[in-house]
Amino acid sequence: MAEAHQAVGFQFTVRPDGVDLKLSQEVIKNIYLSGVTAWKKRAIRFKNGVLAGVYPASPSSWLIVVIVMMSSLYIHLDPSLGMIDTIKEILPHSGYLSVQTRAVLSAMLFATGLWLFFIYLLRYTLKALLSYHGWIFESHGKMSTSTKVWLSLVKMLSGRRPLLYSFQASLPRLPVPSVDETIQRYLQSVRPLLDGAQYKQMETLAYEFKESKAARLQRYLILKSWWATNYVSDWWEEYIYLRGRSPIMVNSNFYIMDLLYVTPTHRQAARAGNVVHAMLQYRRKLERGEHAPLRALGTVPMCSTQMERMFNTTRLPGVETDIVQHLMDRKHLIVYHKGRFFQLWLYTGGRHLLPSELETQFQRILNDTSEPQPGELKLAALTAGNRHVQTHSVPWARARMKYFSQGVNKMSLDAIESAAFFLALDDEPEGYDPAKAKSLDSYAKSLLHGRCYDRWFDKSFTLISYPNGKMGVNVEHSWADAPIAGHMWEYVLATDCFHLGYTEEGHCKGDVNRGLPFPARLQWQIQKECQEVIETSYLTAKQIADDVDFHGYLFTEFGKGQIKRCRTSPDAFIQLALQLAQFRDQGVFCLTYESSMTRMFRDGRTETVRSCTSEAVAFVRAMEDKSATNVQRLALFRKAAETHQNMYRMAMTGSGIDRHLFCLYIVSKYFGIDSPFLTKVLSEPWRLSTSQTPQQQLNLVDINKFPKYVGAGGGFGPVADDGYGVSYIIVGENLITFHISSKFSSSNTDSCRFGQHIQKAMTDIQALFKLENNKKEVEPAKHVQLENGKKHS
Structure with a gap:
């Protein structure tokens, strides 16, 4: 659909003397900005990858080592103990390489090797230090001298301003107990x-x-x-997860709630706009590895591997085992509202949509009065039902292969499974209300299973928005554990409330851009037989949901x-x-x-x-x-x-x-x-x-x-x-x-x-x-x- 949207900017007029091609200046500008942004993103990822790859050293330290080695040539000192001369002899004696050039190259190669040696030495020293866990067994507030020395060494070798993945190569392996x-x-x-x-x-x-x-x-x-x-x-x-054949709704997926006492705005589209924008900011920092790594005691690093698959990830059903599909940098979001699926593009002109622009798009979806297509209303129940064959049931994997492997159904399913994440705009208010009995109970059940067909339980997470401004998240469990999704949610709530904010009327801040293309409806051609499979999955899921106390x-x-x-x-x-x-x-x-x-x-x-x-x-x-x-x-x-x-x-x-x-x-x-x-x-x-x-x-x-x-x-x-x-x-x-x-x-x-x-x-x-x-x-x-x-x- 993005390609179709951009194609509107190109107008063809067929004339007897040829084809008159008119180019939209706005579209050309957007294409240019998108390309610039893509190259900037690649450059930043490459730079941060290099920084994390050589950590705890830095590229500037390589330059220092090279300069020291080069300087030694001029004062006739050889800190390499003859290795530079050996490298010089090994270098090819081409006609265009002078003696001085070979000496400089030899010094640079030796300096680079020495630099890499020290990097690995620091890493393995840090790994050995991080294998010590005596500190965790000491009484709170009572730190032994050995632990104080150990902590000082870890701090000294940890470097400054580490990126998210800086410590990965220094983390010890999980030991096998006897x-x-x-x-x-x-x-x-x-x-x-x-x-x-x-x-x-x-x-x-x-x-x-x-x-x-x-x-x-x-x-x-x-x-x-x-x-x-x-x-x-x-x-x-x-x-434990992917080979499990029982429904993942309730049995595997978990949920995270919104702020308990505060609702920043009661406008559903505005709250969703700010939260989605905060998630995009988090994703950008995540893709670049710019989040600070989590560290115990502020010093001992934690593994960040699970965070890699937070966005653009879907659990794909299989007959015997599922797989986790993770894609890079998907630029759209799927929104579910009253039985309809919408595809919403998250970028324009090479940048994220602003909160006010996202609010406009979400409000357009909320205002849309079109009816669901046949079978569309409860389609997501397929992700909530059985994943193995039972009496009178077709598992999700077989239904996916039979009914969604070609045509518009495949295109629409691909759009869902490749989306950054899934957003459900609910039409019933939820949230904690001290004046209402069991409001927290109802809120939790809504987040955990909803109506069994209004969450895409296979997505890495489904963001849920309520008409009273409350939010929540339903998380698929195979790709990561609760603290990983919790880390993202903490960032999002803080960014939403204390950095983005709202106007006095409760709208997102910023100008409203009415020129954005409307969110596109996903198209489905769901056969009667497939509708029966969907209904069977729904009834299975509803039985599970109704049983949750x-x-x-x-x-x-x-x-x-x-x-x-x-x-x-x-x-x-x-x-x-x-x-x-x-x-x-x-x-x-x-x-x-x-x-x-x-x-x-x-x-x-x-x-x-x-x-x-x-x-x-x-x-x-x-x-x-x-x-x-x-x-x-x-x-x-x-x-x-x-x-x-x-x-x-x-x-x-x-x-x-x-x-x-x-x-x-x-x-x-x-x-x-x-x-x-x-x-x-x-x-x-x-x-x-x-x-x-x-x-x-x-x-x-x-x-x-x-x-x-x-x-x-x-x-x-x-x-x-x-x-x-x-x-x-x-x-x-x-x-x-x-x-x-x-x-x-x-x-x-x-x-x-x-x-x-x-x-x-x-x-x-x-x-x-x-x-x-x-x-x-x-x-x-x-x-x-x-x-x-x-x-x-």
């Missing part, structure tokens, strides 16, 4: 969940595996860790600040509260999944923290035991919190349990080796699945100055049919938002009830610290009274 350690930690993790006989059986299976099959599988895993950049990530993406809960009694004053980790505090809530809700303990990142390693993604430990169980039982004292409960809490923190740290540093066992299982399947132990481990249900949404760019918004500009985090669907999914975000000092999901079809679960248990568990644990603090305050007071009594006597 089988003995993994099995030992696994058995410790299941001990509180099994009775004596069950544990003995599992122990027997584990030791049989260790003695018979583990060594061979481990050897191949170690070989892979030497060869591949990460021994887990590619298999994790393929077997969701509850959003704002915990405002206290927050991170008060928890830290209790000298404990906020995450450990919440995880133990979840264990207490789970036991009160179900009466039993269960295998608990907490997601931890491994991005301190190259291509790292996640690891599992098994939060239901023996120490956590002992604490929960003490809380429910009326004969236990608060002193005993608090002591057990501290022990359980310390155990949890240690497990979290081990997971972050490559000593987790589950990814290692998962990879051993994959190797066993490749060799056709049957392992009852691995099969049992991989089939265990996670009835409580939890995840914390991190805040990564605290510098973007000063929450102390703007306390209302806080995000609500995001959530995901239930993992087990009879379990809970819990996501939480700790915002500022006094707010924790919980996103709780389960299934209505389970008679044992109730998301709202679980939220009430979380609230009580949080306050009950906090009460233990209040009693301890009161006791500390009373004891000095008694001491003062005794001292005063002695003085009076």
Whole structure:
């Protein structure tokens, strides 16, 4: 359609004496500007690629080394110890190369080699330093001398102003834990969940595996860790996500909410205009590698690989396995509104559309009253339905090959799958409203699954815009984890509110350009048979969506600040509260999944923290035991919190349990080796699945100055049919938002009830610290009274 639009500028008139060709000056100007922009973009990418490629050195350092070597020629010093002369002899003795020219070239070649040597030396030194993780196991606020020295060395070798991908070559590889350690930690993790006989059986299976099959599988895993950049990530993406044949809506995709209390404008088109423009700014910086890399302690770099596929990416369905298609620099966006698909070009004259121009385009789509074409309304339900053959169902992959492989259907589908991202302009308002009961619940369900046909669940993400000005994002999970999309969303919200802004009437700032071509409708010719397939997929998806029992809960009694004053980790505090809530809700303990990142390693993604430990169980039982004292409960809490923190740290540093066992299982399947132990481990249900949404760019918004500009985090669907999914975000000092999901079809679960248990568990644990603090305050007071009594006597 872009080509068709530009072709309007060329007018042909056929005359007897030939063809009269008239050129539109405006179109020629736009073509020229587009070409200039494209070459500028290539130049910037090349420059930033060079800067990242030679980091922590710089091109100017090469020039310095060359100058030093050249200077040595004139003062008759040879720092190369004869190597320059050797290079001079090797150079071809062509007639046009004088002795002096060969000497200069030899010095430059030696200087370049020396420079490259120092680059690799710095990189491998930095990689060795980054392989040290002792700092993460030290108590908060207590840093050893060795860690201080290590931190200083890392800072010194990290250079100045690193780009997004500057540290990639210096990140260490994820280590493969020993089988003995993994099995030992696994058995410790299941001990509180099994009775004596069950544990003995599992122990027997584990030791049989260790003695018979583990060594061979481990050897191949170690070989892979030497060869591949990460021994887990590619298999994790393929077997956990892309080979999954169940619907990805609810089961895989997750969502991220808008600001909790603030809506910058209530004009839908204006808010969408600013947000889309902010996303384009983010994408431009991402493509150029200009974002600052995320660093723990402000120093230890995190892997940025996942960010590469954020835009222009689609999960393409396959019969047995899907693939992730990532394209470069796509210039259009697909917009869905009331059953119609529109293609919107994001550039004009070699630049991004301005927010005011995007607002105009979105308003045109909102004003469009045309009807959906036959089958178009629920077309996106194909991405929400089954990906494998079931009774009376055709999977998305087969439908795609049969009905969308040629003609206008293929062209329109290609437009969707190659778009920068997908935008849904909804027609029903959503968002958190304290005056409305369950408004957060409805908002979350809208973001998670919508109407099952108004999100393109295969796109890397779908941006969702509501008529009241609220926004949100639905994210496909295979290409990246939640913190990656969260990083982009933090940038977008801050840019929208504090840099772009709105007029007093709520419109985007800037002049309105009425000369832009209207967004183009995508054309479809969907057969009756295909419409039946779409309807079947919709009914499958709707059944899943209707079964989601969701509850959003704002915990405002206290927050991170008060928890830290209790000298404990906020995450450990919440995880133990979840264990207490789970036991009160179900009466039993269960295998608990907490997601931890491994991005301190190259291509790292996640690891599992098994939060239901023996120490956590002992604490929960003490809380429910009326004969236990608060002193005993608090002591057990501290022990359980310390155990949890240690497990979290081990997971972050490559000593987790589950990814290692998962990879051993994959190797066993490749060799056709049957392992009852691995099969049992991989089939265990996670009835409580939890995840914390991190805040990564605290510098973007000063929450102390703007306390209302806080995000609500995001959530995901239930993992087990009879379990809970819990996501939480700790915002500022006094707010924790919980996103709780389960299934209505389970008679044992109730998301709202679980939220009430979380609230009580949080306050009950906090009460233990209040009693301890009161006791500390009373004891000095008694001491003062005794001292005063002695003085009076």
